[in-house]
Amino acid sequence: MLDNQYFKKYLADRKVDLTKHLELDKLCTLEIEPTEFETFANAHRDEATVKWYHPRPFLNSMTNEQAINANWIGYKEHNTTESNWGLDPVHNRVLKDMVGKHNFEALGIDPERSLLRLLEYMPGNSLPLHCDGFEGFKRLYGEGDATRFFVAISDWDWGHVLQVHDNMIANWTAGDTYIVPAGVFHASANFGIAPKYTLTITGVRS
Amino acid sequence: MKLKHPISETRLNPKDAVPTEILEQYPWHWDPMKPDHTDDTHFMKNIEFDWKGLGDWAIKKCNEHLTPQKYWRFDYEQDAIYHAKENVNNMPIKEQAFMAFKNNTHNEHNSQYFKIANEEFEHWQEPLKKMFPNLKEDNMGISLFVQPPGHTMYTHVDTYSSFIRRTGDTKADYTVLRRYMAFVRDWDFGHFFHYGNHCFSQWKAGECWDLVPGVYHGSANAGMNPKITIHWSGELKDAR
Numbered sequence: 001m002l003d004n005q006y007f008k009k010y011l012a013d014r015k016v017d018l019t020k021h022l023e024l025d026k027l028c029t030l031e032i033e034p035t036e037f038e039t040f041a042n043a044h045r046d047e048a049t050v051k052w053y054h055p056r057p058f059l060n061s062m063t064n065e066q067a068i069n070a071n072w073i074g075y076k077e078h079n080t081t082e083s084n085w086g087l088d089p090v091h092n093r094v095l096k097d098m099v100g101k102h103n104f105e106a107l108g109i110d111p112e113r114s115l116l117r118l119l120e121y122m123p124g125n126s127l128p129l130h131c132d133g134f135e136g137f138k139r140l141y142g143e144g145d146a147t148r149f150f151v152a153i154s155d156w157d158w159g160h161v162l163q164v165h166d167n168m169i170a171n172w173t174a175g176d177t178y179i180v181p182a183g184v185f186h187a188s189a190n191f192g193i194a195p196k197y198t199l200t201i202t203g204v205r206s
Numbered sequence: 207m208k209l210k211h212p213i214s215e216t217r218l219n220p221k222d223a224v225p226t227e228i229l230e231q232y233p234w235h236w237d238p239m240k241p242d243h244t245d246d247t248h249f250m251k252n253i254e255f256d257w258k259g260l261g262d263w264a265i266k267k268c269n270e271h272l273t274p275q276k277y278w279r280f281d282y283e284q285d286a287i288y289h290a291k292e293n294v295n296n297m298p299i300k301e302q303a304f305m306a307f308k309n310n311t312h313n314e315h316n317s318q319y320f321k322i323a324n325e326e327f328e329h330w331q332e333p334l335k336k337m338f339p340n341l342k343e344d345n346m347g348i349s350l351f352v353q354p355p356g357h358t359m360y361t362h363v364d365t366y367s368s369f370i371r372r373t374g375d376t377k378a379d380y381t382v383l384r385r386y387m388a389f390v391r392d393w394d395f396g397h398f399f400h401y402g403n404h405c406f407s408q409w410k411a412g413e414c415w416d417l418v419p420g421v422y423h424g425s426a427n428a429g430m431n432p433k434i435t436i437h438w439s440g441e442l443k444d445a446r
Contacts, residue, residue: 002354007430011395018395042213070355073430078315079356122209122311124358126428129395157238158220159361159424161398161405168407170400173239187396189426191358193218193306 007069007129016185022165030103030151030175037098037153038197041085041120048120049087053080053128063133070128081125086117087136099201107149107177109203113141121196123159126189132182137202144204151199152176159192211309220422223301224363231380232420238403245402248416253337253388257411260330260350261390261434264322268352274318276351278360280307289367298365298378306360317360320352323368334436338386341440345373350390353425353433361400361424364417369439380419382445386438388414396429 055064085091095116104111115137152172162169164186190196221236279288286293287303306312366378393409401423427433
């Protein structure tokens with residue numbers, strides 16, 4: 001039924017072991033206005049990058065191998081579609097202004113060397129288990145010891161979840177922020193009835 | 207991929223779609239931000255059983271045909287919600303399913319699962335039936351669900367459609383119905399299940415929960431292994 005041998009081997013090769021606990025606490029709660037982000041998404045819907053989880057030529061081989069493994073076991077357009085905003089420099093600037101200087105200071109990153117992505121997952125869509133390749137950030141700012149932050153944009157709703165290694169992240173308040181450590185596998189899903197909005201901020205911490 | 211419908215500008219309230227009698231008989235907080243809830247207090251027991259044997263057998267059984275029997279689909283021409291090939295517009299799940307599928311993005315491509323039920327359990331059926339002597343044996347239903355990666359079960363309140371179908375009753379008496387759920391395999395990457403405001407993790411095979419009626423719940427699999435759960439539904443013997 002499910003030929004997941006490649007996916008399992010991929011994890012085994014990297015010694016990913018769910019029985020080993022990863023300590024992961026909430027970093028902080030940023031002061032944001034949730035409706036600003038949701039209004040932005042609705043106002044700029046036609047300019048969103050709409051993608052589903054599959055290999056693409058501008059991603060690195062690690063990311064593409066993960067996508068191939070995921071597609072092989074059934075991840076496709078109808079269950080992994082994401083709309084996002086932030087790759088467009090204008091959108092990135094607007095999102096940074098919405099986050100505000102004080103929040104960047106709280107995270108300890110330089111807004112001028114950071115990449116923001118506002119993500120919208122509609123009900124029924126998931127982001128399969130993966131670890132980040134930071135390709136977008138590296139294209140803009142080169143190699144660096146970047147940190148990926150997960151920021152909840154709306155208060156938690158039923159069916160909205162994130163798993164970071166063995167940590168279940170849910171029941172969040174808008175602004176709640178976690179670091180998703182580089183190389184750590186994570187997955188998320190929306191099995192509720194309302195869109196799930198989150199923000200990823202990638203930058204180098206001072 | 208452009209949406210075929212606008213996103214609702216106001217928050218959909220799932221409570222609006224739940225049958226009135228369930229809301230009346232089983233009042234619940236209906237607040238996703240409520241921190242002092244008791245949704246995590248319905249753990250019943252650890253059931254000793256050959257869960258590995260059952261899980262492995264179930265996967266083999268699914269592999270015999272490779273086709274998930276169950277999925278949800280909205281038919282816009284008929285304005286009807288289908289659970290696999292059955293139009294369930296006349297079932298009490300209708301309004302909840304409409305909320306998730308009509309002008310929303312749950313669909314037949316992300317809601318599939320394999321189902322093994324009752325006599326299909328073969329030699330497993332009798333020992334499984336005996337696990338809940340408090341349920342009437344003659345109309346108890348047992349269902350095992352294998353949820354493949356990439357699929358979700360939309361958030362909902364149980365309305366016992368399978369029970370209604372099996373008993374032929376025109377309407378369910380929710381005051382006497384119960385559903386219990388056990389995990390068949392240990393928790394794994396990307397396996398999500400929430401019961402009200404409680405999001406499960408780290409579960410072990412055999413952990414059994416009392417899915418008290420009226421509590422909103424759902425599940426997803428964003429991992430790489432199938433997620434397997436088993437459910438008992440039936441009437442309480444001492445209810446009437």
